Amino acid sequence: xxxxxxxxxxxxxxxxxxxxxxxxxxxxxxxxxxxxxxxxxxxxxxxxxxxxxxxxxxxxxxxxxxxxxxxxxxxxxxxxxxxxxxxxxxxxxxxxxxxxxxxxxxxxxxxxxxxxxxxxxxxxxxxxxxxxxxxxxxxxxxxxxxxxxxxxxxxxxxxxxxxxxxxxxxxxxxxxxxxxxxxxxxxxxxxxxxxxxxxxxxxxxxxxxxxxxxxxxxxxxxxxxxxxxxxxxxxxxxxxxxxxxxxxxxxxxxxxxxxxxxxxxxxxxxxxxxxxxxxxxxxxxxxxxxxxxxxxxxxxxxxxxxxxxxxxxxxxxxxxxxxxxxxxxxxxxxxxxxxxxxxxxxxxxxxxxxxxxxxxxxxxxxxxxxxxxxxxxxxxxxxxxxxxxxxxxxxxxxxxxxxxxxxxxxxxxxxxxxxxxxxxxxxxxxxxxxxxxxxxxxxxxxxxxxxxxxxxxxxxxxxxxxxxxxxxxxxxxxxxxxxxxxxxxxxxxxxxxxxxxxxxxxxxxxxxxxxxxxxxxxxxxxxxxxxxxxxxxxxxxxxxxxxxxxxxxxxxxxxxxxxxxxxxxxxxxxxxxxxxxxxxxxxxxxxxxxxxxxxxxxxxxxxxxxxxxxxxxxxxxxxxxxxxxxxxxxxxxxxxxxxxxxxxxxxxxxxxxxxxxxxxxxxxxxxxxxxxxxxxxxxxxxxxxxx
Numbered sequence: 001x002x003x004x005x006x007x008x009x010x011x012x013x014x015x016x017x018x019x020x021x022x023x024x025x026x027x028x029x030x031x032x033x034x035x036x037x038x039x040x041x042x043x044x045x046x047x048x049x050x051x052x053x054x055x056x057x058x059x060x061x062x063x064x065x066x067x068x069x070x071x072x073x074x075x076x077x078x079x080x081x082x083x084x085x086x087x088x089x090x091x092x093x094x095x096x097x098x099x100x101x102x103x104x105x106x107x108x109x110x111x112x113x114x115x116x117x118x119x120x121x122x123x124x125x126x127x128x129x130x131x132x133x134x135x136x137x138x139x140x141x142x143x144x145x146x147x148x149x150x151x152x153x154x155x156x157x158x159x160x161x162x163x164x165x166x167x168x169x170x171x172x173x174x175x176x177x178x179x180x181x182x183x184x185x186x187x188x189x190x191x192x193x194x195x196x197x198x199x200x201x202x203x204x205x206x207x208x209x210x211x212x213x214x215x216x217x218x219x220x221x222x223x224x225x226x227x228x229x230x231x232x233x234x235x236x237x238x239x240x241x242x243x244x245x246x247x248x249x250x251x252x253x254x255x256x257x258x259x260x261x262x263x264x265x266x267x268x269x270x271x272x273x274x275x276x277x278x279x280x281x282x283x284x285x286x287x288x289x290x291x292x293x294x295x296x297x298x299x300x301x302x303x304x305x306x307x308x309x310x311x312x313x314x315x316x317x318x319x320x321x322x323x324x325x326x327x328x329x330x331x332x333x334x335x336x337x338x339x340x341x342x343x344x345x346x347x348x349x350x351x352x353x354x355x356x357x358x359x360x361x362x363x364x365x366x367x368x369x370x371x372x373x374x375x376x377x378x379x380x381x382x383x384x385x386x387x388x389x390x391x392x393x394x395x396x397x398x399x400x401x402x403x404x405x406x407x408x409x410x411x412x413x414x415x416x417x418x419x420x421x422x423x424x425x426x427x428x429x430x431x432x433x434x435x436x437x438x439x440x441x442x443x444x445x446x447x448x449x450x451x452x453x454x455x456x457x458x459x460x461x462x463x464x465x466x467x468x469x470x471x472x473x474x475x476x477x478x479x480x481x482x483x484x485x486x487x488x489x490x491x492x493x494x495x496x497x498x499x500x501x502x503x504x505x506x507x508x509x510x511x512x513x514x515x516x517x518x519x520x521x522x523x524x525x526x527x528x529x530x531x532x533x534x535x536x537x538x539x540x541x542x543x544x545x546x547x548x549x550x551x552x553x554x555x556x557x558x559x560x561x562x563x564x565x566x567x568x569x570x571x572x573x574x575x576x577x578x579x580x581x582x583x584x585x586x587x588x589x590x591x592x593x594x595x596x597x598x599x600x601x602x603x604x605x606x607x608x609x610x611x612x613x614x615x616x617x618x619x620x621x622x623x624x625x626x627x628x629x630x631x632x633x634x635x636x637x638x639x640x641x642x643x644x645x646x647x648x649x650x651x652x653x654x655x656x657x658x659x660x661x662x663x664x665x666x667x668x669x670x671x672x673x674x675x676x677x678x679x680x681x682x683x684x685x686x687x688x689x690x691x
Contacts, residue, residue, distance in 0.1 A: 019046070019217050019218050019219060020044055020045060020046045020217070020219050021043055021044055021045060021219060021220045021221065021389050022038055022043060022044075022045035022046075022219060022220065022221045022222070022223060022385065022389075023045070023046050023048070023177065023179055023217055023219040023221075023222045023223075024045055024046065024047045024048070024222075024223045024225060025048055025161050025164075025179075025222065025223070025224050025225060025226045025231075025232055026048075026049060026050075026224070026225035026226035026227060026357070026359070027047055027048070027049035027051075027141075027145075027155045027157070027225075028137075028141065028225060028227065028357065028358075028374070029060070029137065029140050029141060029144060029357070029371050029374055029375060030225040030356050030357030030358075030371075030374030030375060030377060030378050031047055031049075031223070031225035031226075031356075031357070031378075032047070032141060032144040032145060032148060032155075033144055033374075033375050033378045033379070034223050034225060034356065034378035034381070034382055035047045035148055035153060036074070036144060036147055036148050036151070037074065037378060037379065037382040037383070037386075037530050038382050038385070038386060039148065039151040039152075039153055040074065040151070040530055040531070041382070041383070041386040041530055041531040042386070042390075043382075043385070043386050043389055043390075045153075046156060046217070046219075047148075047153065047155050047156060048155075048156045048157075048159040048161070048181060049155050049156070049157050049158075049159070050158070050159065050160045050161075050189055050226075051157065051188075052157050052158050052188055053157075054138060054141055054142070054145075055138065056138055056332075057138070057253075057332075057333050058136035058137035058138045058139075058253075058281075059137055059365070059370075059371075060137040060140070060365075060368065060370055060371035061134055061135065061136060061137070061279055061281070061287065061368060062104075062122075062132045062133065062134050062135070062368035062371075062372075063097065063101065063132065063133040063135055063140070063371070063372060064122070064132055064133075064368070064369075064372050064454065064455050064456045065122070065124060065126075065127040065129040065130070065131070065132070065451065065455040065456065065457055066127070066372070066376070066455065066456035066457050066459065066485070067372045067375055067376065067456065068094070068097070068098075068127075068129040068133060069127060069128075069129060069488075069524060069662070070375065070376065070379050070661075070662075071091075071093055071094045071097055072091060072094050072524060072525075073524070073527050073528065073529040073530065073662060074093060074379075074529055074530050075091040075092060075093025075094045075095075075147075076091050076525075076528040076529070086521065086525040086526050086528075086627055092147075093143070093147055096143045096146075096147075097133060097135065097140075097143060098133065100135055100139050100143065101133035101134055101135030101139075102133070102134045102135070102280065103131040103132075103133060103134075104122065104131060104132055104134050104264060104265055104280075105120060105121075105122045105123040105130060105131040105132065106118040106119060106120050106121065106122070106123065106264065106265070107119045107121050107264075107265045107266075107267060108264045108265065108266045108267070109267050109269070109438050110260060110266060110267065110268045110269065110324070111269045112269070112270065112271070112323050112324065113259070113260060113323065113324060115260075116438065116439075117438050117439050117442055118442065119438055119441050119442055119445070120441075120442060120445050120446055120452075121441075121445065121452055121454055122452065122454060122455060123445070123446060123451075123452070124450070124451025124452060124455045124457060125446070125451070126449075126450045126451040126455070126457050126487070126488075127451065127455065127457055127488060128488060128522060128524065132368065132454075132455075134265075134279070134280065136281060136282060137371060139282075140371070158183045158184065158188065158189065159181045159182070159183045159215075160181060160182055160183065160189040160231075161179060161180070161181050161226065161231050161232065161235075162180045162181060162182055162231075163179070163180040163235055164177060164178070164179040164180070164222060164232055164235055164236070164353065165177070165178055165179075165235075166178075166349065166350040166352045166353065175350065175351075175352060176218050176219065176220060176352070177218070177219045177220070177221060177222045177352050177353060178216060178217075178218055179216070179217045179218075179219065179222060180214070180215070180216050180217075181214075181215050181216075181217060182212045182213060182214045182215070183212060183213045184210055184211070184212055185210075185211045185212065185213060186210070186211070187210065220352070220389060221352055221353070221354065221385055221389075222352065222353045222354070223354050223356055223378075223381065224353065224354065224355045224356065224359045225356050225357045225359060225374070225378075226359055227357070227358045227359060228340065228342075228358040228359070228362045230355065230358075230359035232353065232355065232359060233344060233355055233359055233360075236349050236353065238344050238345055238346055238349070238355070239344070239345040240342045240343075240344055240345075241342060241343060241344075241345055242340065242341045242342030242343055242362075242413070243340070243341055243342070244297070244338055244339070244340050244341075245338060245339040245340075245341065245364070245420075246294040246295060246296070246338075247291055247292075247293070247294055247295075247338070247339065247424055248291075248292040248293060248294070248295040248299075248300055248303065248336055248337070248338055249289055249290065249291060249292065249336070249337040249338065249339070250289070250290045250292050250308070250313060250316060250334075250335070250336060250337070251287065251288075251289050251333065251334070251335050251336075251337050252287065252288040252289075252290075252313055252328070252331065252333065252334050253281060253285060253286075253287050253331070253332040253333040253334075254285055254286070254328060254329065254330045254331040254332050254333075254334075255284060255285055255286075255328075255329040255330050256278075256286050256288065256326050256327065256328055256329060257326070257327040257329055258278075258324065258325065258326045258327070259324060259325045259326075260324055262278050262280065262286050263280055264280065265277075265278075265279055265280070266278040266279075267423075268320075268321050268324050270319075270320050270321045270322050270323070270324060271322055271323065272319060272320060272322070274290070274291050274320050274424070275291070275320075275423060275424065276288060276289070276290055276317070276320045276321050277289040277290075285332065288317065288326075289365075290316055290317065290320050291320075291424045292316065292336070295338075300336065300338055303336045304336075305334065305335040305336055308334050308335070308336065310328055310331050310334065313328065313331075313334060314327075314328050339363070339364040339365075339420060340362045340363070341362070341363045341364065341413050341416070341417055342361065342362050342363075342413075343360070343361050343406065343409055343410055343413060344359070344360045344361065344406075346402065346406075347360050347401060347402045347405060347406055348398070348399075348401065348402045351395060351398060351399070354381055354398075354401060356374060356377040356378055356381060357373070357374030357377055357378075358370065358374065360377065360405070360406075360409065361373065361406075361409040361412075361413060363412065363413040363416040363417065364416045364417060364419070364420035365416075365420075366416050366417075366419035366420035366423060367412075367415060367416045367419050367453075367454045368454070369412045369415070369416055369454070369456070372456055373408075373409060373412055376408075376456070376459075377405055379530075379661050380401060380404060380405055380661055381398075381401050381405075382530070383529075383530055383531050383659070383660040383661055384397045384398050384400065384401060385398060386530075386531055387531075387687070390579050390690075391579060391688060391690050392577045392578065392579065392603070392687055392688060392690060393686065393687050393688055394688050396465065397465070397466060397686065399465065400464055400465055400466050403461075403464050403465075404461045404464070408459055408461075415453055415454075422437075449479070450485075457485060459485065460483050460484045460485060460663070461483035461663055462481075462482075462483045463481075463482060463483065464483075465686070466659065466665055466686050467482040467483040467663070467664070467665055467666075468482060468665070468666050468682055468685065468686075469481070469482060470666075470667070470668050470669075470678065473668065473669055476645045476667070477645065479645070480644060480645030480667070481664075482664050482665060482666060482667060483663060483664060484663065484664050485662065485663055485664075486523070486524075486527065486534075486536075486656075486658045486662040486663065486664060487523075487640075487643045487644065488522050488523050488524045489522065489523050489635065489639055489640035489643055490520060490521065490522055490635075490636070490639070490640070491521045491522065491523060491526075491609065491633040491634065491635060491640070492521065492633065492634040492636060493521065493623075493633060493634070494610065494613075494614055494622075494623050494632045494633060494634050495623055521633075523536075523607075523609075523640060524662075526605070526607050526627065526628070526633075527658065527662055528605070528628075529660055529661075529662070530660055530661075531603065531660050532602060532603060532604070532605055532660055533603060533604050533605070533657060533658065533659065533660060533665075533683075534604075534605050534606075534607065534657075534658040534662070535604065535605070535606040535607070535655065535656070535657055535658075535679065536607055536609065536644075536655070536656040536658060537562070537566070537606065537607065537608045537609065537630075537653070537654075537655050537671055538609050538611075538635075538640075538641055538644060538646045538651075538653050538654045538655070538656070538671070539562070539608060539609065539610045539611070539653045539671055540610075540611050540638075540641065540646065540647055540648055540649070540650070540651035540652065540653045540654075541610070541611050541612040541648060541649055541650065541651070542651075542652075542653055542671070543562075543610050543612070543614040543615055544610075544612040544613060544614065544615065545613070545614075545615040547615075561672075561673070562608065562622070562630075562671065563621040563622050563625070563630060565673065565676050566606045566608070566622075566625075566629070566630030567629075567630065569606075569676060569679075569680065570604055570606060570629060570630075572680075573603070573604045573680075573683065574602075574603065574604060576687075576689045576690070577603060577604075577683070577687050577688075577689065577690060578602075578603045578604075578690070579690060602628060605627075605628030605629070606628065606629065606630045607628070607630075607631060607633065608622055608630055608631065608632045608633065609632075609633050609634075609635050609640065609641075610632060610633070610634055610635065611634075611635050611637075611638040611641050611648035611649070611651075612634075612638075612648075613634070614632065614634075635648070644656060644667075652669055652670045652671070653669075653670060653671030653675075654667060654668065654669050654670065654671065654675075655667070655668050655670070655671055655675050655676070655678075655679055657679060657682060657683070665682070665686070666679065666682040
């Protein structure tokens with residue numbers, strides 16, 4: 001740490017000596033996950049939080065399928081592999097989440113006491129996670145905090161950001177982030193006078209009678225995860241464009257006695273036409289949300305949450321739910337709430353400061369996308385930041401965060417707005433249409449490719465500086481283009497004789513296997529992370545015994561050489577792009593970090609997938625390889641080949657480069673030496689050699 005009067009002592013020939021590579025502001029889910037990801041990739045960071053404790057109130061309640069896929073990648077523990085079987089690898093992070101939450105996939109729609117339909121809003125056939133995991137935000141925070149502490153990190157609580165800016169060192173010309181923070185020596189920084197209006201920020205220099213510690217922190221980068229009222233966004237004068245909806249919601253958490261079951265996600269349409277939403281929480285509690293009609297800003301401001309009694313809310317519930325009877329037994333949280341739909345004008349500032357989570361985007365709770373969006377912001381940003389800090393990629397790779405994430409957020413805001421607007425409207429037309437539309441959705445949603453939009457499996461990026469199309473080969477159909485999410489599918493292990501060892505599962509659809517103990521091997525089991533590029537080599541049927549002709553055909557040559565290609569390129573890439581040491585220790589006044597990179601420093605892993613049984617001679621060289629080093633797997637019936645747009649029968653094979661966040665960065669037809677050279681050229685175009 002440095003005081004406010006300390007100046008840089010760096011010499012012109014040396015880089016700026018920063019206090020910490022990355023400063024993260026805000027220890028909500030987004031900030032915690034960003035810190036966890038960086039720590040796992042060997043990057044020290046400091047995580048500060050204004051609040052001294054964790055709020056027991058939970059705005060967000062659901063983790064979607066895509067987020068659970070990410071937790072599976074991030075939480076895979078290479079050190080606990082059971083005889084090299086990726087399907088049996090321990091995953092404490094994912095297991096904690098699955099054990100703590102409730103799996104729900106349908107919304108129960110009631111009209112009065114009649115269960116009209118069950119809408120499969122969170123069901124999908126695309127992911128192993130065929131459900132939404134309902135879990136209070138406070139529990140998500142607790143799990144992420146525990147995982148972070150295992151890596152030697154502590155949240156630096158009580159520190160409030162006062163100012164942040166990008167500074168250029170006059171001697172070296174290098175830029176860094178200079179952030180002023182303070183902490184009350186006694187009590188907290190929270191002020192009773194501060195506004196609760198989104199976007200309103202008051203930073204008083206001091207409060208009368210209080211003493212503060214004041215620090216200036218230098219960092220290479222700053223991640224702003226400080227919520228919808230982001231001080232960072234405010235200090236950088238980044239507009240937060242959008243609207244505040246006129247509808248006023250009333251939110252309640254507590255126990256309720258009701259004459260219909262409330263153990264599922266329930267929407268009750270009473271006689272007045274305004275829906276009441278009930279979501280199950282832990283310990284038999286539920287969350288209830290009611291539309292209290294439209295209010296002007298002045299009218300909403302006059303509605304004080306402290307004046308909202310349980311008796312008043314009981315009257316609202318009686319009126320809205322009738323003829324359904326609901327009795328409020330106790331209350332943990334009762335408040336007025338208005339929905340904001342806003343998107344930051346830009347996500348980055350001078351390539352050094354990055355907005356994420358609610359600091360970058362806010363929207364209605366409809367669809368439960370907000371917390372998931374923040375976690376996925378962190379997942380997109382941190383692997384790029386880690387590469388730059390290790391010297392493995394140019395700083396320009398961080399520009400793709402601005403290219404990729406705002407478009408996703410804009411789409412999610414629109415989706416959430418449509419769900420919210422259509423769901424709460426009490427107009428006669430909307431009330432009549434709801435019955436028809438809800439019934440239609442039970443047939444439409446299961447047939448949507450890649451699952452319903454709320455599962456977040458359809459999110460994709462497009463061609464940019466790190467998602468590159470082949471310069472000469474024809475473009476594939478849109479669903480197979482670069483930027484798409486890496487799809488999942490079943491695999492079998494191939495033995496030395498060229499045939500599958502066993503078929504551990506018999507499911508046709510991924511969604512048939514939901515149990516975390518299920519031993520069925522899937523492609524996503526191979527995609528351990530974070531920070532690892534996965535190279536998927538689809539060989540079609542070219543390794544089948546009938547296609548091997550003693551090296552006299554193109555396919556025969558490939559069968560003999562593919563193992564050597566894998567081995568040579570892994571050695572080359574590891575030497576060219578991976579730092580020799582990824583263990584970093586930083587010791588500051590209030591924070592001690594000692595983290596080691598995950599996966600024994602591996603930055604690249606290669607997996608070979610055949611659509612058929614394999615010639616024994618070819619198998620002998622690949623079937624014995626370790627996971628990530630060219631191990632051979634069987635894609636029975638070529639289903640996974642088909643999902644990636646690769647011909648299983650008679651095809652030339654294909655190589656895919658999956659980015660560390662498991663989106664397709666590059667694809668090339670063929671699996672011979674020219675294709676490997678194309679992959680090498682792609683990696684050279686986005687990474688920086690450290691050799």
